[in-house]
Amino acid sequence: MRVLGIETSCDETGVAIYDSEKGLLGDALYSQVKMHAEYGGVVPELASRDHVRKLLPLIDEVFAEAKLTKGDIDAVAYTSGPGLIGALMVGASTGRAMAMAWGLPAIGVHHMEGHLLAPMLEENPPEFPFVALLVSGGHTQLVRVDGIGEYELLGESLDDAAGEAFDKAAKMMGLDYPGGPLIAKHAQQGDRSRFTFPRPMIDRPGMDFSFSGLKTFTLNTANQHRDEDGNLDHQTICDIAAAFEEAVVDTLAIKCRRALQHTGFKQLIIAGGVSANQRLRERLEVMVNKERAQLFYARPEFCTDNGAMIAFAGCQRLVAGQQSDLTIVTKPRWPLDTLEPL
Ligand code: KG4
Ligand code: ZN
Secondary structure, eight states: OEEEEEEOSSSEEEEEEEETTTEEEEEEEEEOHHHHHTTTSOOHHHHHHHHHHHHHHHHHHHHHHTTOOGGGOOEEEEEEESSOHHHHHHHHHHHHHHHHHHTOOEEEEEHHHHHHHGGGGSSSOOOSSEEEEEEOSSOEEEEEEEETTEEEEEEEBSSSOHHHHHHHHHHHTTOOSSHHHHHHHHHTTSOTTTOOOOOTTTTSSSSOBOOHHHHHHHHHHHHHTOOTTSOOOHHHHHHHHHHHHHHHHHHHHHHHHHHHHHHOOOEEEEESGGGGOHHHHHHHHHHHHHTTOEEEOOOGGGTSSOSHHHHHHHHHHHHTTOOOOSSOOOOSOOOGGGSOOO
């Protein structure tokens, strides 16, 4: 089955074609980050309008790249939620309407299920069951995964998501949006021992996270080192970035280890924008080796939002006979553990 996938839940327009036999046939992404950077974060109304402008040309581009025409597609998958309601409506209405016009089945996909399955687009994919750490701009969750749609939430952030914490910490240091990649870049030149940040919640049992204290610690540290104009020198930014990244990565690694021990599973997958973080990958690699387990992740461009993960996740459900009806459903909030198993 050949599926056209559409992702428009936030500030990235993503389109891809996935074939259940041949794999990924084409994918394209248009990122709005430059437009939102001016405002220091995503402006929902601007995001929706830009998806309207970019989606159809991007779909055309993917068909051309894959050397396919509309008649070669068997179904359409689009992100139904969670995400920004206006942004979701662009992809969902376009996807659903195209499927109706072409007489094809369509399916609304859960954005985080897309992220969770993205490592399966790579060579040597993980096999069920496994533990998944979902770390994006809106979610930080540890999930026991027994199969597609068989998700048990083991822990989650009680306040900010990991990506959100990266973005807010970056802003405090005068870095642009999105802050995650910029913190990672500055951290590489940082002295990881100059500042020691707390590791939130590690002395408490369980697998929940909290990042708001770390945010306050970042702000206080930054404020103690600002010059008369309120600016930080480059080295201090790098050193705070390094200490912040180290604290987040450490906390995530400790909870992932607990999840592996709790489930007895030997595979850990990481997904979502923050899973592109090199330091996180390195630290988790060391941890899983000690646990005699294996780590899986997607290539960096499939860690952040993309159309390929939606085409892939939709394809798995469509092949199993699931599909959505003609009502266009968008859900800004949609708990992952309420999904239907295959
Ligand atoms: O999954 P994603 O693209 O969108 C959501 O579904 O939220 O994740 C975006 C988040 C942003 O907060 C961004 O700062 C963070 O992922 N991010 C990173 C890195 N790349 C993206 N955080 C840390 N290190 C990175 N290399
Ligand atoms: Zn995402």
